[in-house]
Amino acid sequence: MNVLDRIAPLRERVDRELEAFLPAGGERPTSVHRAMRYSTLAKGKRLRPVLAILTAELFGQTAERIAPVAGAIELIHSYSLIHDDLPCMDDDDFRRGMPTCHKAFGEAIAVLAGDALLTCAFEMIIQNGTQGGFGPGVLLEVIGELSRAAGSRGMIAGQVEDIECEGQEIDIGRLEYIHAHKTGKLFTASVRAGALLAGAPQGELEALTRFGALFGQVFQITDDILDVEGDTAEMGKTSGSDQRKKKATYPRILSMEKSKQLAAELVEQAVTALAPCEPRAAALIELVRYLPARRA
Ligand code: GRG
Numbered sequence: 001m002n003v004l005d006r007i008a009p010l011r012e013r014v015d016r017e018l019e020a021f022l023p024a025g026g027e028r029p030t031s032v033h034r035a036m037r038y039s040t041l042a043k044g045k046r047l048r049p050v051l052a053i054l055t056a057e058l059f060g061q062t063a064e065r066i067a068p069v070a071g072a073i074e075l076i077h078s079y080s081l082i083h084d085d086l087p088c089m090d091d092d093d094f095r096r097g098m099p100t101c102h103k104a105f106g107e108a109i110a111v112l113a114g115d116a117l118l119t120c121a122f123e124m125i126i127q128n129g130t131q132g133g134f135g136p137g138v139l140l141e142v143i144g145e146l147s148r149a150a151g152s153r154g155m156i157a158g159q160v161e162d163i164e165c166e167g168q169e170i171d172i173g174r175l176e177y178i179h180a181h182k183t184g185k186l187f188t189a190s191v192r193a194g195a196l197l198a199g200a201p202q203g204e205l206e207a208l209t210r211f212g213a214l215f216g217q218v219f220q221i222t223d224d225i226l227d228v229e230g231d232t233a234e235m236g237k238t239s240g241s242d243q244r245k246k247k248a249t250y251p252r253i254l255s256m257e258k259s260k261q262l263a264a265e266l267v268e269q270a271v272t273a274l275a276p277c278e279p280r281a282a283a284l285i286e287l288v289r290y291l292p293a294r295r296a
Contacts, residue, residue, distance in 0.1 A: 002290075003283075003286040003287050003289075003290045004290070006283065006286070007046075007050050007054075007287070009063075010046070010049075010050045010053050010054070010063050010067070011045070011046040011050060013053075013063050013064075013067045014046045014049045014050065014053075014067050014070065014071050014074060015041065015046070016067075017067050017068050017071035017128070018040055018041060018071050018074060018075070019041060021071065021120075021124050021127075021128070022036055022037050022040060022041070022120070023036070023037075025037050031105060031109050032109055032112050032113050032116055034105070035082075035101055035104070035105040035109050035110060035112075035113035036078075036113045036116055036117055036120070038098075038101065038104060038105070039078050039081065039082050039095070039096075039101045039113065039117075040074065040075060040078040040117065042095070042096035042097070042098055043096050043097060043236065044074070044077075044078075044096055045296070046074055047187075047219075047287075048070075048073045048074060048077050048186060048187060048190040049067065049070035049071055049072075049073045049074050049190065050070075050287075051187065051190045051191050051194065051212070051215070051284075051287070052066060052069075052070035052073060052190045052191065052193050052194035052197070053066045053067060053070055053194060054194070054283045054284055054287065055190075055191045055194030055195050055198070055200075055208060055284065056070075056194040056195070056197050056198035057198075057283070058195075058198070058200070058204075058277055058280045058281060058284075059195070059198035059199060059200050059204075060198070061194075061197065061198040065132055066194060066197055066198075068124075068128035068129075068131070068132055069124070069125050069128055069129045069132065069134065069139075069142065069193075069197060070190075070193065070194065070197075071124060071128075072121040072122070072124040072125045072128075072146070073121070073146065073186070073189070073190050073193065075117045075118070075120055075121035075124060076117070076118060076121045076146060076149075076150050076186065077186060078117050079113075079114040079115070079117035079118040079121075080114075080150075080155060080159075080186075081095055081096075082100070082101040082102075082110055082113055082114040082117070083110075083111070083114045084159070085100040085101065085102065085110075086102055086107065086110060086111070087102065087107065089159075089163065090241070090245070092237065092238065092241060093238065094232075094236065094237050094238050095236065095237050096236045096237070097233075097236035098236075101113055101114075118150065121146065122143055122146075122147070125139060125142055125143055125146070126139060126143075129142070134197065138196055138197060138199075141196050142193045142196055142197060145189045145192050145193050145196065146189050146193065148185075148189070149185040149186050149188065149189035150185075150186070153181075154181055154185035154186070154189075155181060155182055155185055155186055156181075157181040157182075158177070158178045158179065158180070158181030158182025158183065158184075158185070159181075159182055161174065161177060161178050161181070162178045162182055162247070162248075165178075165248060166245060166246065166247060166248075167246045168248075170248045170253070171253070172253055172254065174248070175248050175249075175250065175253055176217075178248070179216070179217060179220040180213065180216070180217065182220075183216045183217075183219060183220040183223075184212075184213050184216030184217060184220070185216075186216075187212050187213070187215050187216035187219065188209060188212035188213050188215075188216060189212070190212065191208050191209070191211060191212035191215070192205065192208065192209055192212065195208050203276055204276050204277055207273055207274060207275070207276040207277060208273075208274075208277065210273040211270050211273040211274050211284065211288075214266050214267075214269050214270035214273060214288070215270055215287075215288050215291070217266050218263050218266045218267055218270065218288060218291045218292065219291055220250075221250045221259055221262060221263040221266070222263055222291050222292050222294060224242065224249035224250045224251055224252075224259065225250070225251060225256065225259055225260065225263070226239070226294070226295070226296075227239055227240065227241060227242040227243065227249065228240070228242075228243065228249075228251055228256065229256075230295065230296070231295070234295045234296050235295070235296045236296065250262065260292070263291070263292045264292060267288055267289055267291065267292060270288045271285050271288065271289070
């Protein structure tokens with residue numbers, strides 16, 4: 001069984017939680033609720049909540065118990081995609097194989113759907129976490145992790161610098177800052193949230209934190225490579241969009257060959273980072289090894 005088959009039941013589990021938690025499309029105000037469901041329930045890989053679940057499984061927790069809380073991470077991710085696609089940001093027309101949220105619902109509703117998803121994420125953690133028997137202490141820790149990762153020292157920081165250096169020549173240090181924040185912070189927080197929910201010991205939490213950051217970096221390098229070499233239909237978004245917008249990417253700054261080499265080296269570093277969790281970390285290792293070969 002390959003890694004995608006292995007995570008398919010986890011993805012479906014997360015989808016069931018999202019489906020149940022999001023307000024029904026018929027509930028007033030219907031436009032924003034339909035937009036929230038449209039973007040979130042579209043076909044995504046659910047990598048961030050799946051990472052949280054796989055991490056928690058290292059410490060004996062089950063998907064059944066973690067998914068109702070981990071699903072909230074997908075709401076934050078979904079909000080960031082909706083806002084990133086807006087005309088004032090990346091101005092993209094397709095996402096997850098469908099018209100972007102603002103194309104389908106208009107800009108105002110897309111902005112509001114994103115805002116609502118971000119706040120709804122914290123509501124989901126509190127409601128499902130409490131019902132699932134997690135104590136207030138651990139839920140506050142998870143909320144702290146995710147709010148820091150989403151805020152102006154996290155994802156937003158990366159997005160701001162990404163926008164501000166569009167069209168400019170930047171060095172690899174600045175590119176790494178952008179991606180460590182824009183992409184890396186939420187991946188790291190996903191891994192840490194899974195570890196915290198499962199009561200991981202401090203040493204392993206630190207190892208997993210390093211793994212999460214490396215996972216994010218490999219993910220982003222392969223995303224930049226896919227923008228050049230990927231197929232629009234397989235990816236569900238328009239390929240070549242970074243090149244058209246003259247975005248700073250790994251292939252542009254390092255060359256394609258060096259980007260692939262770097263991704264391979266970082267995969268090995270990510271595997272090494274998991275040493276304190278061995279021999280239980282097989283699924284996480286398989287997932288990070290899959291990243292450079294992904295097509296979407
Ligand atoms: C808050 C506007 C705003 C932005 C924050 C995270 C972010 C910055 C923007 C999201 C858009 C983006 C291109 C992020 C880079 C990471 C990335 C390639 C995300 C796409 O994630 P996948 O491939 O998507 O996991 P699926 O559709 O599979 O969930």
